[in-house]
Amino acid sequence: MKVGIIGASGYTGQELVSLLIRHPKIKLATVTSRGNAGNSLSAVIPKLGKMGHEISFISPSIEELISSEIELFFLALPHGTAAEYAIPILESGKKIIDLSADFRLSNPSVYKEFYGSEHQSPEWLKQAQYGLPELHKLSWDKSPIIASPGCYPTSIIVPLAPLFQDDLIDCSDIVINSISGISGAGKNASERLLYCERNESAGVYGIPKHRHLSEIEEQLSQLAGNSLALSFHPHLGPMNRGLCSTISVKPKGKLDKSQIIQSWKSQYSHRPFVQILGSNDLPETGRVVGTNRIDLAVQEDQRTNRYILCSAEDNLLKGAGGQAVQSMNLCNGYEETCGLQ
Numbered sequence: 501m502k503v504g505i506i507g508a509s510g511y512t513g514q515e516l517v518s519l520l521i522r523h524p525k526i527k528l529a530t531v532t533s534r535g536n537a538g539n540s541l542s543a544v545i546p547k548l549g550k551m552g553h554e555i556s557f558i559s560p561s562i563e564e565l566i567s568s569e570i571e572l573f574f575l576a577l578p579h580g581t582a583a584e585y586a587i588p589i590l591e592s593g594k595k596i597i598d599l600s601a602d603f604r605l606s607n608p609s610v611y612k613e614f615y616g617s618e619h620q621s622p623e624w625l626k627q628a629q630y631g632l633p634e635l636h637k638l639s640w641d642k643s644p645i646i647a648s649p650g651c652y653p654t655s656i657i658v659p660l661a662p663l664f665q666d667d668l669i670d671c672s673d674i675v676i677n678s679i680s681g682i683s684g685a686g687k688n689a690s691e692r693l694l695y696c697e698r699n700e701s702a703g704v705y706g707i708p709k710h711r712h713l714s715e716i717e718e719q720l721s722q723l724a725g726n727s728l729a730l731s732f733h734p735h736l737g738p739m740n741r742g743l744c745s746t747i748s749v750k751p752k753g754k755l756d757k758s759q760i761i762q763s764w765k766s767q768y769s770h771r772p773f774v775q776i777l778g779s780n781d782l783p784e785t786g787r788v789v790g791t792n793r794i795d796l797a798v799q800e801d802q803r804t805n806r807y808i809l810c811s812a813e814d815n816l817l818k819g820a821g822g823q824a825v826q827s828m829n830l831c832n833g834y835e836e837t838c839g840l841q
Contacts, residue, residue, distance in 0.1 A: 515820065587624060597645075599820055601615065654813060663760060681741040681743065746810050
């Protein structure tokens with residue numbers, strides 16, 4: 501299959517390039533970037549070495565993309581811009597995996613509330629598949645567009661979803677704290693992302709309504725069967741990449757830690773990218789960076805009758821580019837781990 505990446509100059513786009521150029525089942529045919537047009541991939545992503553000399557960034561029109569032989573496009577664009585490309589490409593009969601937030605929500609009014617503008621094509625919101633492979637059966641037969649989840653939602657929904665499904669916790673009493681590497685803020689230059697501002701400094705941001713909260717609440721509300729409001733506190737930490745979440749939950753009645761572990765195992769034992777840690781081990785970003793894996797663990801807090809769910813992932817891989825490739829693999833009938841090991 502010939503694939504293309506639209507908007508490949510950011511951190512996520514560059515990870516996609518690195519994964520897809522080596523993928524044994526597909527041909528990376530087009531990589532776009534207005535700012536880098538004319539430069540070889542290796543000139544912008546030096547780690548590709550000789551592998552990236554034969555392909556150059558281009559800046560084609562949407563009409564040229566539609567008329568190409570490419571069957572599937574990955575969009576690594578900002579929200580709003582992604583929909584401008586996605587809609588005409590979808591209408592031409594091609595497939596899309598979108599890594600922006602433009603198709604993650606099914607409710608256009610929620611999109612406007614959290615992203616500040618009307619959605620360009622609300623009819624496509626209902627058609628998009630939410631692409632969390634561990635929880636959703638993805639197929640091109642269902643829809644030609646997959647909305648790849650955000651990094652924070654992945655780290656939060658994966659540990660919580662089985663507990664919702666097994667009715668083990670109080671869904672109305674959940675407190676989430678997450679810390680992300682600076683790459684999660686994107687590649688655009690800003691004063692707050694300067695080295696001197698971020699080095700040796702961690703801080704909360706985006707409270708009380710970080711944009712990813714809309715996605716988290718919608719997905720978990722669907723599992724709960726009623727509308728939920730969650731307390732979510734994201735932080736930026738002085739590290740390049742990686743994301744760690746701690747989620748405080750209250751059990752429904754009597755609950756043992758082993759029941760949570762069993763709930764996870766029932767859902768994820770056959771999934772190659774979920775690792776459930778032992779009782780004396782806790783997730784760390786340093787162990788998952790560079791992988792498409794998410795690590796899970798749980799601890800009991802007997803003093804407060806709560807459980808603390810912990811997860812760690814690479815925000816640019818399992819939280820972005822790697823997960824998008826994982827979804828492609830499943831929809832195309834490849835091994836789920838193809839190109840991701």
